Amino acid sequence: MGNAALRELAAIEEVPFEEISGAVVAIDAHNWLYRYLTTTVKWTADGVYTTADGTEVANLVGVVQGLPKFFEHDIVPVFVFDGVVTDLKEAEIDDRRAAKERAEAEARAARERGDRVEAARLEARTQSLTETIQQTTRELLELLDVPYIEAPAEGEAQAAHMAKAGDVDYAGTEDYDALLFGAPLTLRQITSKGDSERMDLEATLAAHELTYEQLVDVGILCGTDFNEGVHGLGPKTAVKAIHEHGDLMSVLDARNAAIDDVESVRELFLDPDVTDDYGFDTALSPDIEAARTFVVEDWEIPADEVARGFERIEESVTQTGLDQWT
DNA sequence: CTCGAACA
DNA sequence: TGTTCGAGG
Numbered sequence: 001m002g003n004a005a006l007r008e009l010a011a012i013e014e015v016p017f018e019e020i021s022g023a024v025v026a027i028d029a030h031n032w033l034y035r036y037l038t039t040t041v042k043w044t045a046d047g048v049y050t051t052a053d054g055t056e057v058a059n060l061v062g063v064v065q066g067l068p069k070f071f072e073h074d075i076v077p078v079f080v081f082d083g084v085v086t087d088l089k090e091a092e093i094d095d096r097r098a099a100k101e102r103a104e105a106e107a108r109a110a111r112e113r114g115d116r117v118e119a120a121r122l123e124a125r126t127q128s129l130t131e132t133i134q135q136t137t138r139e140l141l142e143l144l145d146v147p148y149i150e151a152p153a154e155g156e157a158q159a160a161h162m163a164k165a166g167d168v169d170y171a172g173t174e175d176y177d178a179l180l181f182g183a184p185l186t187l188r189q190i191t192s193k194g195d196s197e198r199m200d201l202e203a204t205l206a207a208h209e210l211t212y213e214q215l216v217d218v219g220i221l222c223g224t225d226f227n228e229g230v231h232g233l234g235p236k237t238a239v240k241a242i243h244e245h246g247d248l249m250s251v252l253d254a255r256n257a258a259i260d261d262v263e264s265v266r267e268l269f270l271d272p273d274v275t276d277d278y279g280f281d282t283a284l285s286p287d288i289e290a291a292r293t294f295v296v297e298d299w300e301i302p303a304d305e306v307a308r309g310f311e312r313i314e315e316s317v318t319q320t321g322l323d324q325w326t
Numbered sequence: 327c328t329c330g331a332a333c334a
Numbered sequence: 335t336g337t338t339c340g341a342g343g
Contacts, residue, residue, distance in 0.1 A: 004327065005337090035327090038343055174327065234337045 005222035006176035008235040009215075011203035012188070014195040017073040020170070024282055025070075025187055026159035028173035029079040029148065033129055033137060035174060035191050036062040051300045059133040060295045063140050064309035066191060071316035075190075076282045078168060079141060079148035081134060082155040086268060088226040088261060100128065136299065143291040144313070147280035157181045157272035165276070170198075179204060180219045180269045182212060208239050216269045217248035220259065227265045230257045288314055 041049070041062045049058035070077045141148050151158035159171040160181035171183035178186040179201055188197040205215060221238040223229025230252070233241065241251045248266065252258060259265070292310055296303045 007327090008336095035343095176327090232337070236336060 003176055003222075003224060005229075005235040005238070006179060006219055009204060009208060009218070009239065010176060010179060011200045011207055013198050013200070015187075015198045016195050017075075020187065020196065020198075021074045023169040023187075024076045024078060024167075025170045025172040025190070026162045026168040027077045027079050027190075028155045028159050028171070028175065028178075029081045029134075029137070030129060030155055031173045031175055032066070032079070032191065033059055033062060033133065036066050040065060040191065048305070049301065055132055056130065057132065057136055057299045057301065059129075059137050060140060060299055060301055061305055061309075063137055064291075064295060064306040064313070067144065067146065068309060068312035068316060069191065071313060076284070077146060077172070078162070078280050079137075079146065080155040080159045080162075081138070081148060081150050083150060083152045083273075086153055086226065088265060088268065091228075092225050096128075140291060140294060143294055144286040144288070145284045146286070147282070149278040149280065152275050153273040154181070154268075157268075158274045159183065161272070161274040162278070167278075177219075177224060177269075180216050180224065181272060182269075210239070210242065213270065214242050214247065216266060217251070218242050219269070220248060220262065220265055221251060224265065224269075226268055227259050227261065230255065230259065286313065286317060288317070 037058055041058050049061055050056050067077075138148060149158070156171075156173060156175055156177055159168075159173065160178055160183035162168045163171045163183045163185060170185045170187045171178045171181075172187045172190055174188050176199075179199060182201065183199075184201050186199040186201075188199060190196050201212070204210075205212060208215075208218075210218065218235070218238045220227060221230050221233045221241065222235055230238075238251075241255070242248075245251045245254050248262065252262070288310060292303075292306070295301045295306055
């Protein structure tokens with residue numbers, strides 16, 4: 001869909017990790033877990049990260065391997081979990097569910113004709129963030145004393161809100177929607193090896209001579225997770241149209257186009273369901289032994305899969321002294 | 327989401 | 335030149 005259109009418009013700059021040392025980042029937990037699981041941990045079909053009763057907990061490996069990245073650069077993550085799913089997102093979720101079911105059927109077929117490699121490849125696409133995955137992630141974060149909060153609705157919106165309020169320095173997500181939710185600064189690619197990317201809302205607005213409200217309108221015209229965009233409108237044309245007509249409604253009128261629930265979608269970005277009722281401590285004192293027991297004994301993850309991760313966490317505690325962050 | 331190819 | 339579409343992660 002048209003979400004990537006925003007990349008074309010966004011003011012993005014690479015930043016070395018040294019430059020963001022000491023930053024507090026509100027991490028979109030869903031986005032982070034998903035990215036980590038698909039790129040680094042490789043959700044597998046062979047059951048390595050599955051308990052005897054068949055529960056998939058690859059997330060625990062992801063968390064243990066992913067946290068050192070923050071610790072080693074003195075970055076404090078505050079994980080933000082999603083709350084209730086917006087009705088408007090249901091269409092998108094239906095699409096994903098359909099894709100997942102298709103992949104499951106294809107995987108079954110591949111397995112039946114004896115193509116194990118193909119079956120494994122397809123099964124990797126059928127994974128989703130289960131309740132267990134989210135809950136065990138919370139429990140592990142608690143043991144490691146890493147702060148997390150619950151969003152009333154979209155985690156993305158809540159992270160943006162915290163950044164806007166100045167309670168964190170950045171929203172952390174791959175999703176360009178962060179811009180539409182009004183996050184002043186967003187960090188992207190915090191999981192990957194190389195430099196991270198900083199996305200700047202003010203600079204984006206300035207570069208295209210748009211107000212924040214107009215940028216939201218441009219995003220909606222191109223399409224978001226919450227609405228289908230207008231056919232034929234990509235980033236360039238949408239900006240041109242907003243300049244010409246002023247706002248979303250005028251553009252739709254002029255082109256004789258319509259978007260389902262436009263007002264609700266706009267409202268969702270401009271006045272999202274978020275809370276100010278959060279608090280977190282950035283001084284961390286992780287209980288590494290308890291965390292290791294939780295992962296290895298309670299959830300049956302092979303000890304060597306997480307050994308290096310825990311080692312790195314331990315090293316950052318003793319070397320930089322996590323509990324000295326305040 | 328990202329990339330690359332096809333297409334007005 | 336900008337948008338769409340499909341495959342892969």
